Amino acid sequence: MSSSTHKTVLIIEDDPDIRHLLGIRLKHAGYEPIKAANGTDGLRLVHERRPALVVLDIGLPGMDGWQVLQRIRDVTTTPVMILSARGLEAEKVRGLQSGADDYVTKPFGHQELVARIGVLLRRATDEGEPETEYADPRLQIDIRSRAVHADGVNVQLTPGEFRLLLALIQHVGQILSPEQLLELAWDDPTTTNTSRVKFTVLRLRRKLGWDDPATSPIESVRGFGYRYRQIDSDLAVASQG
Template structure:
């Protein structure tokens, strides 16, 4: 029998830990708990969980330090759950390797949706996948082609690369810097206005402005997220 995914909750507030343990176990997950950064790192070293929910305001180590140490040995999804709502904090955490950022106070349904999105196999990048889907779009990576209902959508090479990156990481927030580095390279990591232009062009071509549910969502001041299938 397949074991349920294990989620490590790292938070110094006992009521948050109790609430998340109850909610996650009720949703079919196995749960481990840590009340400080050192305990979290010990649990990760003992046997990597499938996903970590990480508070930044820990009593011994800043959560960003914990995140940095985890990323030295593990690529498991990490969702930051923090009362720090400042954009710079969000961007720093995401650039350090967090897969998502949820601000306190939070809704459990939203958090569960983020967990499901980050546990999907597609989070790993396009890699060896030959095809990706995003909403009603079919992206054929080998053929460098995007179809909707059998009708091709013509994209420039950069627009295509941008769409593949977003679709391969559907459900995750990608920062401006992460996207610019992946698609345009290190020389363009500060060209946020340039990225906005390409996102606008891409949305127009895939008809992401037609009044229906968005495929690409703007995370203000942070970056963009492609919506994972529910």
């Protein structure tokens, strides 16, 4: 894959002014912006151009941004940043639960937006990640290929979910606060929104099939945070029975 492919950013936005100005900002920052004015064209470009990141407006005509996000998540773990005029917490929570990696409300500062895009792209690459594997009775991870198997089942994770899981297994047995997980998994100094951690943990548990608190290796420690606990073979077998 060429370096330009790594820097391709797809903007799916129906407002021509926002689409144009954001494209200029991204180009000046060294990215290759590609643009779509609706969800159908955006999904076509996702398949044809395989962008490194998607900036997605929620209020699209026809197929709205929620539908586009779902279809993107059906086929790829490419980072998705939502743009929306809807600033209610419930909307932000919905976006993060649906698989978005960031949620930015309009109006937004272009410099901050480009900085956030840089953070997402940096975290989505393999730079600095050890080429190794992790395995215990419940979980196997090939960190280089990002392949995850939970209880023998292959699981597809978004980049944010994978980074969170990686942060937890790299600190087995250690309680990590939401603030620590924000730093480890997102490296985003512009936010203190710890609800992002909460809902990513919930989504991660659901995907891994670890909804039962009694047997889930991802443990919530009330008032402190989360930790990954290695489950012994007997409990692992019991949880699958």
